[in-house]
Amino acid sequence: MELNSEPLKKILSKYKFRDVAIEELQKLNRVYPDMKLKTGSYTFSDSTQRDLLNLVGNIPVKYKGHSYNLPIQLWLLDSFPFTPPICFLRPTSNMMIREGKHVDAKGRIYLPGLHNWDHPKSSVSVLLEEMIAKFEEDPPLGMKSTGDGKDPNELLACVSHLNITEGGNRPDKGVNKVSVIGGGDLGMAAVLSIMAKSPVDKLVLIDIPESSTKGGTMDLEIFSLPNVEVSKDLSASAGSKVVVVTANAWSEEQSYASVVQTNVDMYSRIIPSLARLSPTAVLLIVSQPVDIMTHVAWRQSCLPPTHVIGAGCNLESERLSYVLNIALLANKSDKQAWVIGEVSDNKVAVWGTAVTVKKASGSKKFTLSLLTPCRGLEMLKGRGQRSWSVGLSIADITHSVLTDQRKTHSITTLAQGWGGIGSEVFLSLPCVLGANGSTRLAGVALTPEDDAKLRESVTSLSNFFTQLRI
Numbered sequence: 001m002e003l004n005s006e007p008l009k010k011i012l013s014k015y016k017f018r019d020v021a022i023e024e025l026q027k028l029n030r031v032y033p034d035m036k037l038k039t040g041s042y043t044f045s046d047s048t049q050r051d052l053l054n055l056v057g058n059i060p061v062k063y064k065g066h067s068y069n070l071p072i073q074l075w076l077l078d079s080f081p082f083t084p085p086i087c088f089l090r091p092t093s094n095m096m097i098r099e100g101k102h103v104d105a106k107g108r109i110y111l112p113g114l115h116n117w118d119h120p121k122s123s124v125s126v127l128l129e130e131m132i133a134k135f136e137e138d139p140p141l142g143m144k145s146t147g148d149g150k151d152p153n154e155l156l157a158c159v160s161h162l163n164i165t166e167g168g169n170r171p172d173k174g175v176n177k178v179s180v181i182g183g184g185d186l187g188m189a190a191v192l193s194i195m196a197k198s199p200v201d202k203l204v205l206i207d208i209p210e211s212s213t214k215g216g217t218m219d220l221e222i223f224s225l226p227n228v229e230v231s232k233d234l235s236a237s238a239g240s241k242v243v244v245v246t247a248n249a250w251s252e253e254q255s256y257a258s259v260v261q262t263n264v265d266m267y268s269r270i271i272p273s274l275a276r277l278s279p280t281a282v283l284l285i286v287s288q289p290v291d292i293m294t295h296v297a298w299r300q301s302c303l304p305p306t307h308v309i310g311a312g313c314n315l316e317s318e319r320l321s322y323v324l325n326i327a328l329l330a331n332k333s334d335k336q337a338w339v340i341g342e343v344s345d346n347k348v349a350v351w352g353t354a355v356t357v358k359k360a361s362g363s364k365k366f367t368l369s370l371l372t373p374c375r376g377l378e379m380l381k382g383r384g385q386r387s388w389s390v391g392l393s394i395a396d397i398t399h400s401v402l403t404d405q406r407k408t409h410s411i412t413t414l415a416q417g418w419g420g421i422g423s424e425v426f427l428s429l430p431c432v433l434g435a436n437g438s439t440r441l442a443g444v445a446l447t448p449e450d451d452a453k454l455r456e457s458v459t460s461l462s463n464f465f466t467q468l469r470i
Contacts, residue, residue, distance in 0.1 A: 007039045011051050015078050024081040024123060031125045032057065042075050042086070045404050045435035052076060055085070059128055061136045070141060072109070072131070074124065084117035085124065089140055096142050101302050103140040105279050110304030116417035118442050175201035176402050179237035181270065182247030183207035183217045186286065189391025190244055191220070191228065197395040198402050204229045204236045208247055208270060234270060238277040242398050245297070246286045257467050263287055264468050267296050275301035282401050282437050285310040285412065286394060290343050291461055294412040295426040299470050306437035310412025312428030313339035315393035317410040340410055340428050342457035400433040409433050413440055419454070423462040427454070
């Protein structure tokens, strides 16, 4: 792999961890010598462009006894290797992308290894191995139908010699459209909060008949609001950038499992359609119980885990940060605190990093006790989660996606691989949110007691999920 050309050296000099990045690239070259390092301009979702390094080449996969080469391109951000690459398939004109759990319509690749990236345990070599394994299970490329009777999903063998052009995918210049699925107080609160906070071109409120949370939609039709549409048809959500699901379908069943199953059954009728109508949207789940229902939505939608999130503990986290910074720290710090874990009594309060307080005489750094957030959480007991409060939290999360805010939220996300969690469960964890969905942050320090709570939640959620008919 050539690292000494002037264009490469010029861009590489701007990387924050240049020496570590070079070491990582040299390791990759020993395992995958055919991968080429190039320079190019990548276009982000907010239309800004940045000169970055990118890796191009083919990965070998086997399918039905045949070997194929799949063309890929990996863009390396300037914080590489401590942040994951942005990965794409690069099909030729006679190839089609088969959307699925790991690839979207534009060819962007989503894998657990990207979502759980944690250098030095994570590396490009390990990522490519995972990519090969996943694509052998579910081939991401197929041949376009030519009308000659050939199987349109047959993998192409004609991609061994591919000339990949530089430059990232340019984002669509479409409208900022949001859909809220479910009426009632919470649905109305979400609609009005989102309209007040975010630059929304169109917002659709869909009051589905299966939901037990109804009401308010007639008033919206009577007192019509600009850019707000009321519908009972899921197709009205097509082309949304964010789809918020607040609907619940509570039954008269006695057992908790039976009550949750009614929600699961309702989801099976709406989630696949919502994902098909808005395949690049971020799906924001608010239905209860949010940890379980976000897991269900991810399974049913076949969207990547970065695009299926739950409201989780975002509200509690924002309240906690406010209380700690105003009441306990006398407004001396903009310290970020999060509530993580299961949305139950087992949730845990944690700090982000050590605090640095700037004063006129200089900066003073001090470490706050892990008990301090717990004091803040205690102060919040009894405040509850009323519809307006949750609606404001939904708007906060939606705003980060629509404006590519890249703000950190404690939201429900796939927790597998975080902090040694081996089970496929969804918990509230700190994630950076933007137009391309969520990126989970690395693990945080926990006390033995809090770690035990988290493990108990993992076991409880995992066991309960197996009782449901997905």
